[in-house]
Amino acid sequence: MNVLLVEDDVELAQFIQKGLQSEGIPVSMAYDGIIGRSLVNEHSYDVVVLDVNIPGLNGYDLCRFIKQNWPAIPVILLTALGSLDNKVLGFESGADDYLTKPFAFKELVFRLKALARRHSSRPLLPKRLTLLDLELDTQSHQVWRAGQRITLTAREYALLEYLLVNQGRVVSRVSIQENVWDVHFNTNTNVVDVYINYLRRKIDTVEPKLVHTVFGVGYMIGAEP
Incomplete structure (x- = not known):
């Protein structure tokens, strides 16, 4: 190293x-x-x-x-x-x-x-991750929803990529912390929730809503909660 x-x-x-x-x-x-x-x-x-x-x-x-x-x-x-x-x-x-x-x-x-x-040790991802009309290019780090380009920060992109890799599955805040932020940080902070809200404001401006909260468990991305 x-x-x-x-x-x-x-x-x-x-x-x-x-x-x-x-x-x-x-x-x-x-x-x-x-x-x-x-x-x-x-x-x-x-x-x-x-x-x-x-x-x-x-x-x-x-x-x-x-x-x-x-x-x-x-x-x-x-x-x-x-x-x-x-x-x-x-x-x-x-x-x-x-x-x-x-x-x-x-x-x-x-x-x-x-x-x-x-x-x-990060696994190789396919070039495109998709969910309905949401598309993410893992090589160029570009994102589109309903054919419109969406500009994300590096952290928002990493969060969306992780959710899409696990689409249809509920991921906990701890799992997001470990995989999007890579290491443990203070779990008393609400930074994960802050970034989920950032992401929603950018990709969920049209129907159907894709980012869902599973109360008491975590978050998931999918056509249905």
Whole structure:
């Protein structure tokens, strides 16, 4: 596993680098977003860890850049900004995970390894996933409903893809957390419900409604609840 760490706190960055290297994980470092973007352009990484408040190019924008060009690279946002709004903004930017400071180093290692493992073992999907008049292209990440193109954020797309892969089956919030966000995060947050609502506003503007709530269990996508 090869990691890129973009963190402007030099002392913290060096602490993380030494810790990961002691785990046998190679780490490249950048102290601002511009250098981080250059390194991503020039090298191949298994996981990228980004601080949000970094000079040159902030972590949200750098995350968007990575996901637009290399959507398969997992990104962890590492930041002191821990509110739900900040987390939603991070996931809107395409982040796969969000770890707030201060954090336990062992948790960071666990999340890095889990992200790298899950992404490397992700099964191949067919080029098109369809449900009635809803179509999703797994290669171009484009989505259409009733022949109209729908623009989704990276996280909305990942959620819709997971629901379509499991269409007709109820998936729990925990299952969504583990498979769309890749690792466990605070289950007290309602970020899954927030993103379900985002998705409904975009794909369920026509009949029939496709995203259904199964109260006390989770969500499903299908022609019938």
